[in-house]
Amino acid sequence: MFKRSIVKKLMFLYFIVGFSSLSIIGFYSYFKAKNALIARAFEQLNSVRSLKQIEIENYFRTHRSLSGKYLIDPEELNSILLDTSRNNVLGKSGEIYLVGSDLMLRSKSRYAQKPPGEVKAETKSIKRAFTEGQGNGVCKDYRGVLSLNSFNRLDIEGLNWIIIAEIDYEEAMITIINLRNDLLFVSFVVLILIFSIAQVITTDIVGPVITFKNASVKIGQGDLDTKVNFDAENEFGILSSAFNQMLDDIKRNTAELISERIKRISALYDGQEFERQRLSRDLHDGLAQHLIAVKMSFENMVNRKDFEDEKKISELKQQIINSIEELRKISYDLAPAGMMDFTLEGAINNMCQQIQKNSNLVIEFSSYGDLSGLNKRSKIYLYRIIQEALNNTIKHAEASKVDIQITETKEHFVLMIEDNGKGFDIDNKELGLGKGLLNIRERSILLNGTFDVESIPGVGTTIRIKIDKKIESGEN
Incomplete structure (x- = not known):
């Protein structure tokens, strides 16, 4: 496809370079921003989860009886964990809840319609919390929705519970998704700009090349008056001057060669014509006169009847007449009288x-x-x-x-x-x-x-x- 077209080659090259550059910069910026945003989301989750964990732990310590039992009011516990205000730092989808060692919820979820004891949260992050303690993760929550989470075990004597703070991945990544869309739009605009610039540059480069090619074709067809003029003070301007100078030299040398050839051919034909005229004169003045003299001698002999065989004499006479006519014809062809x-x-x-x-x-x-x-x-x-x-x-x-x-x-x-x-x-x-x-x-x-x-x-x-x-x- 590109064997004969410099334009296509250059456009393809510009496209590859532009697309590759934009892709590298775009992917680098996107993933850099994405990782930074995830790290920031984890920091926010850790911060909120730590504050709520302190409140929960203090609540349990202040509500423990002398016998060691915890006197917990579920409504008070939920009021600590659930935050439905507009200033909720976890956004629209974020929540904090407690999970027991049986993987059942111990506090109310903003999404679950069932009581906490009937909702099971068997997720990777919760399992990690029971085995590893504190940490962060990206996995599906108990609803099956991909989310970012921060978890830790509660430091409450006699209870093996964990606290986990979550936010939907889609909400957390809304900024990076917008950034991705902006990058795609900017990349598309830049590609169009690159194509426009490439078209201008390619035209500036290929246009003169095509002009030189067309001029060469005309010269090959014999049109030595063809000129290539570029007023630009660049390499093409210098090349056009050199090209025109070369063409002038070719034209001058060709004219000299043609003139010399015409002179030689003219001399040849003129020499031939001179030689023909000389031969014509020699034949007419020499051999033709001798033949006429012989003819006249034979006629005198016939008139005097010096020969007895008149038939042979007549034949010989006719041969002499034919020779004279042929000689005249040859002489005429050499130099038409x-x-x-x-x-x-x-x-x-x-x-x-x-x-x-x-x-x-x-x-x-x-x-x-x-x-x-x-x-x-x-x-x-x-x-x-x-x-x-x-x-x-x-x-x-x-x-x-x-x-x-x-x-x-x-x-x-x-x-x-x-x-x-x-x-x-x-x-x-x-x-x-x-x-x-x-x-x-x-x-x-x-x-x-x-x-x-x-x-x-x-x-x-x-x-x-x-x-x-x-x-x-x-x-x-």
């Missing part, structure tokens, strides 16, 4: 026508706006992007139609390539973007443009590339 000599639209139209001749693909190309704002490098890159996209479509898409549009807007040049092929699942990490799409994305980045691809299985794929006109005008 339409783009070098005319416009980007012309070069793209020528490429589309060549591809349609050699495949079953229907290509529709259209442009809107003035594309002269594109610099030479951007034109070459856009041409290569379209070339890569069409090759990718022929190899993988199984499409029958492709629409290509280049549009000039107020702020951008937008290229869109859409096919009706089988499409693919972009979210499938195992498939990912193929090499062709990765090359297109790389060239888009080199143009400081944005690259978006949408694909639906069974419907087709759409590629959108957007180039900022401000950047283009800056490079011209």
Whole structure:
């Protein structure tokens, strides 16, 4: 339950510490007060019992005849022991009575309805009094009610009686019971206070941690503009400053790495394009010219009828013509003449026508706006992007139609390539973007443009590339 939640851990910890502390203090205070109250009750019982014992003993001594018999008036005896006044120190339940050796009452009880001689008081304290003499105890009285008592044997010659003073335990403990209830109430209030304080402290601690976690998630998703700001002059404020400084360093280093990577990739592609143009020139100016010269020589020989086998000559002538066409095609692919000599639209139209001749693909190309704002490098890159996209479509898409549009807007040049092929699942990490799409994305980045691809299985794929006109005008 607490493995992932610091809040729950801290709240649980605060609860355990608070509850344990309150329990220890509460129990200690309760039992300390309880023992003190019991000791005070015993002192009071002992005091009252001692005074009554002296009165009883004096009464018996003054009411003894010469023959040694005691002339006792039960009413006078009861009047000494029973105290029903409001100032009764034994409270509402307290009483003092006498018990004989047969465990029968010898004086009237305030509770018993029967005469004293018919009420038996066989309790632990009374038995202890006959065996031990003076003492105190906590036990049930003759009514079966738990009580505190003080007892002693009477010092009366010829009588084996005891005197016992009692008070109900519940009445004696009424103060401690009230104290217990007060402690429970105070403990409940303190626990609520602890929980409130714990909530505030936990929020102050966990809140910044969650903020840092959320910021880390955003950074992991590529949002390097995330900032964590804590104005407090504490550890979290220092940590947020260090975190933001670290983020600035990461952002700066990432920008430097991306810039360096773009420069290297740009140099690579520019070098490839330069090499293609060199090869195209060499093929066109060298090998192509030689083949044309050979073709012309053969034509002269045929015209002069220097060879008897005209069929073989015709076949050889056609092979030379095919070689020249293939050489021109290779040269065009390396450096499209339409783009070098005319416009980007012309070069793209020528490429589309060549591809349609050699495949079953229907290509529709259209442009809107003035594309002269594109610099030479951007034109070459856009041409290569379209070339890569069409090759990718022929190899993988199984499409029958492709629409290509280049549009000039107020702020951008937008290229869109859409096919009706089988499409693919972009979210499938195992498939990912193929090499062709990765090359297109790389060239888009080199143009400081944005690259978006949408694909639906069974419907087709759409590629959108957007180039900022401000950047283009800056490079011209």
